Amino acid sequence: DVKVTQSSRYLVKRTGEKVFLECVQDMDHENMFWYRQDPGLGLRLIYFSYDVKMKEKGDIPEGYSVSREKKERFSLILESASTNQTSMYLCASSSGTGGYYEQYFGPGTRLTVT
Amino acid sequence: SQQGEEDPQALSIQEGENATMNCSYKTSINNLQWYRQNSGRGLVHLILIRSNEREKHSGRLRVTLDTSKKSSSLLITASRAADTASYFCATFRYSSASKIIFGSGTRLSIRP
Numbered sequence: 416d417v418k419v420t421q422s423s424r425y426l427v428k429r430t431g432e433k434v435f436l437e438c439v440q441d442m443d444h445e446n447m448f449w450y451r452q453d454p455g456l457g458l459r460l461i462y463f464s465y466d467v468k469m470k471e472k473g474d475i476p477e478g479y480s481v482s483r484e485k486k487e488r489f490s491l492i493l494e495s496a497s498t499n500q501t502s503m504y505l506c507a508s509s510s511g512t513g514g515y516y517e518q519y520f521g522p523g524t525r526l527t528v529t
Numbered sequence: 530s531q532q533g534e535e536d537p538q539a540l541s542i543q544e545g546e547n548a549t550m551n552c553s554y555k556t557s558i559n560n561l562q563w564y565r566q567n568s569g570r571g572l573v574h575l576i577l578i579r580s581n582e583r584e585k586h587s588g589r590l591r592v593t594l595d596t597s598k599k600s601s602s603l604l605i606t607a608s609r610a611a612d613t614a615s616y617f618c619a620t621f622r623y624s625s626a627s628k629i630i631f632g633s634g635t636r637l638s639i640r641p
Contacts, residue, residue, distance in 0.1 A: 419571070450631075457617065457633035458572075473628065505571055515621065517562060518629065520571035 438506030
């Protein structure tokens, strides 16, 4: 079974802190994704990566950056956390041309910025 | 811009009844997927239907796709308490690269 793990289930950070969210998948998937999920807004794509060192902006990249140095690991970075970045963050991975195939999700990180 | 819109936003039914959720979208697609999310957890893929398919089954799940109406439905038969979750449709167009676009979901509650 595909396993996608995220570094933390819950995280509390202060405004202005640099925040790292890490995601690891164990199925050699080419594609990895970061979403945020807010009530009533569904999932919104922040960034995705279709190969090592490659990244593409999603729909809401402002205030975020990503890093993919190894195929299995995709990191989301909040350079200077703000209260409007309080949200549930979900990582996902998929094989091939990403949308043609199902995505496998991690359990999520609930981030609170105070 | 949001591609998929689920309807209804919330649904409460008695255990054993069938649950039907609908998804409408705006542009042509290559496939449509349904996912389930239990409270506070990640999403789990349920079923994928391609644009040239009209109906697909998986266990108690039945998905239909009507590309002329740009809509899909998810039917869960003989519902169980464990089916209580949020259900999301997600659409994919090849021109959108690897992105799939999720709707805002239907929250399904099964009453014992």
